[in-house]
Amino acid sequence: MGISSDPAASAPTTSPDWIEKYLEYVRVERRLAARTVELYAFHLQSLREHADEAKLPLDRVQTAHVRRWMAQLHSAGREPRGIALVLSCWRSFYRWLGHEGLVGFNPVQDVHAPKAGRPLPKALGVDDAVRLAELYDPEADPWTEARDGAIVEVLYGCGLRVSELTGLDVRASNTARGWVDLDAMEASVLGKGSKRRIVPMGGKAAEALRDWLAVRDDCPGLTTARLRDPQAAGALFISAKGMRMSSQAVWKLLRERSLKAGLAAPVHPHMLRHSFASHVLQSSSDLRAVQELLGHANIATTQVYTRLDFQHLAKVYDAAHPRAKAREDKDK
Structure with a gap:
């Protein structure tokens, strides 16, 4: 719907207390947290200011106006997530106005925030990943220590999803979702979409698994x-x-x-998968091979790791190139 040319649309806002009544509604009836009500008040005050600047009463705001105001926020550097929160507040406000019979349509209903860039996956640095893999706690139970050490080595050494790791059996069978073959130095896993793939296994992971299998059956509850x-x-x-x-x-x-x-931050299983992919890509630059190792159906999913790789290269450049120091000094 275009911007209205109705002469009434050029009249100043009559300042109905709709916003105040809506804030009372979300505070009392919806019982939103005080901080959320404060944010709603802030965003709705922004709506009122935009409408006043355009000489529009709130019930004359149209979709084209909202889109223009969102474009202004985007141009000013507002993040897509922040714009989405503003739109959510305004959309809820106009939905309430509609339920109260005060407006005939919701001008925010079909307005969406700009698409946010895909966040980079969190990956450990090589040194931190190695430190985690080589950790040995002499005070821990040897059985548990062998198992946990093998789990870290397999996750980081093979890039498995946690569901693929927990689905592994000791030996292959018709009912097994996955298994390891230490002689062949590989693991067979069942990934997303029930797609099976073979993943090569490094020497450290194989060694850790042999140590684990040597004590696995000592589990007191296994019988x-x-x-x-x-x-x-x-x-x-x-x-x-x-x-x-x-x-x-x-x-x-x-x-x-x-x-x-x-380590500076707690590690979760997918972080080790991300670390595996990032470190292999840094060393090989073979995106297609990393796609196969991870079991991604679409290479676009794997391409996110090229951004991680570029960050690594940028740090190497800044640390090593003789002209990088000049660039840094200029930025200060």
Whole structure:
């Protein structure tokens, strides 16, 4: 809908107390948090100022006006997420006005914020990833330490999703979702869309798995688990009760292990997958190979790691190039 040419649209706003009544509604009836009500008040005051500047009463605001105001916010450098929050507030306000019979349509209904850029995945630096993988806690239970060390090595060394890791069995079978072949130094996993792929395994991961398998059957609860659920007890990574480890358990152990390693931020399973992809790409520059290793159906999904790689290259440039220092000094 275009901007109205109705003469009434050029009249100053009559300042109805609609905004105040709406804020009372969200505070009392919807019971929104005080901070949220404050943000609503701020965004609606902005709406009122835009309408007053355009000499429009609030019930004369049209979709074209809203789009123009959002374009102004975008041009001023407002982030897409911030614009989306403003639109959400305005949209809710006009929806309430419609329910109250005060406007005939919602001018914000079909207005959307600019598409936000895809955030970069969080990846560890090489040194931090190695520190996590090589962590050894002499005070920990040896059985648990062997298992947790193998989990870190497989996640980082193979780039697996946590569901692919927990789906691994000790040996191949018709019912296994995945398994490892230490002789061939590879893992067979079932990824998204039930697509199977073979992932090569590095020497460190294979060594850690051999150490784990040497003590795995010492689990005190394994005999009972085999009687209760033989298939679950056949998992490569098991809990102290002899059952297949859950994704939540892997998240928890990685968080605890990263804190023990003294890393700046807690590590989660997908961060190790991102680290695997980023480090392989930095060394090889072979995007297609990384796509295959990760099991991405679309290479566009893998291309996000080229942005991580560029950040790495930019840091190397700034640290090593004789003219980079001059550039930094100029920016200060």
